[in-house]
Amino acid sequence: MTNFWTAYIFVLTGITLLGLVALIHFTRRMPGTTDPEETTGHSFDGIEEYNKPMPKWWLSMFWISIAFGVVYLAWYGLGNYKGSGWSSTQQLADETAAHDAKYGEIFERFASIPVEELKDNQQAVRMGQQLFLNNCALCHGQTAQGYYGFPNLTDNDWLYGGSGDAIKTSLEVGRRGQMPAWKDTLGANGVTAVTEYVLQISGNDYDEEAAKNGQVIFAQMCSACHGADGKGNQGIGAPNLTDNIWLYDLPNQDLKRDIITTLNNGRAGNMPAWKDILGPEKVHLLAGYIYSLSN
Ligand code: HEC
Numbered sequence: 001m002t003n004f005w006t007a008y009i010f011v012l013t014g015i016t017l018l019g020l021v022a023l024i025h026f027t028r029r030m031p032g033t034t035d036p037e038e039t040t041g042h043s044f045d046g047i048e049e050y051n052k053p054m055p056k057w058w059l060s061m062f063w064i065s066i067a068f069g070v071v072y073l074a075w076y077g078l079g080n081y082k083g084s085g086w087s088s089t090q091q092l093a094d095e096t097a098a099h100d101a102k103y104g105e106i107f108e109r110f111a112s113i114p115v116e117e118l119k120d121n122q123q124a125v126r127m128g129q130q131l132f133l134n135n136c137a138l139c140h141g142q143t144a145q146g147y148y149g150f151p152n153l154t155d156n157d158w159l160y161g162g163s164g165d166a167i168k169t170s171l172e173v174g175r176r177g178q179m180p181a182w183k184d185t186l187g188a189n190g191v192t193a194v195t196e197y198v199l200q201i202s203g204n205d206y207d208e209e210a211a212k213n214g215q216v217i218f219a220q221m222c223s224a225c226h227g228a229d230g231k232g233n234q235g236i237g238a239p240n241l242t243d244n245i246w247l248y249d250l251p252n253q254d255l256k257r258d259i260i261t262t263l264n265n266g267r268a269g270n271m272p273a274w275k276d277i278l279g280p281e282k283v284h285l286l287a288g289y290i291y292s293l294s295n
Pocket residue numbers: 132135136137138139140149150151153157158159160161167170171175176177178237268269270271272274286287290
């Protein structure tokens with residue numbers, strides 16, 4: 001803490017303590033009488049106030065509290081002022097260092113085990129799960145099954161690949177899928193047609209006439225990213241459109257409507273990069289945990 005804030009706390013607390021002493025002074029029994037029946041002269045709706053001192057036990061507690069405050073302020077404030085050293089920042093740094101020393105060894109040991117083999121180590125999986133709950137569950141869900149726009153990590157269906165290396169790369173550098181918007185290029189009819197085609201290749205009900213036109217559009221506009229057969233391209237995170245697993249399908253909403261929304265507006269899922277936030281050892285352990293979920 002800087003000297004300024006130490007002084008600030010000092011002055012503020014000092015004024016408060018003086019204020020408390022003043023409060024005791026001004027609320028003591030009014031001077032000049034020993035008559036127990038005398039009143040202060042205050043009268044509220046006919047209710048009068050005796051001129052009696054505070055109970056002794058209560059007053060003593062008050063004085064003891066004030067004395068404690070003075071001693072504590074001197075101990076903490078002066079000690080800190082002279083740089084005796086305690087600060088919450090330093091305490092956190094010390095505890096973090098102790099924690100790293102304790103677990104660093106374990107992390108290091110796991111770092112030498114390939115991602116695919118970590119799943120056989122119960123401790124590694126447990127620690128990976130803990131890291132997942134703390135850092136990833138917010139988006140991917142507690143059970144890693146994802147939600148609208150956040151991929152399911154347990155189904156062995158991958159945007160960017162499910163090998164140990166691919167998963168680790170996803171975590172290290174982050175991912176950002178880029179699906180362009182097609183409303184202006186294709187118009188409403190074009191979007192509907194190619195939607196019917198996507199419904200066809202994914203094994204859903206579809207309109208035959210429209211899907212035929214859609215197939216032509218798909219070959220021209222979509223196959224570069226999603227592949228001629230619609231099976232996707234993990235190099236750029238273009239999803240497989242034939243497996244009927246959807247990143248953008250709201251529960252309780254018509255799939256066709258979701259696909260049309262995707263095509264009209266485009267999509268850009270964003271997965272943050274974790275290497276600098278968590279460090280390479282934790283990322284390694286997390287990759288092992290994610291791999292273990294579907295293998
Ligand atoms: C802010 C939300 C968010 C957080 C937090 C997040 N992710 Fe993601 N993650 C995403 C999104 C969105 C995608 C899909 C990116 C895309 O659409 O291109 C994704 C993709 C992935 C993928 C690639 C999936 C595939 O099919 O190839 C993996 C693996 C992954 N996340 C793991 C993790 C792990 C492990 C963590 C915790 C360290 C994490 N994510 C934290 C949003 C998040």
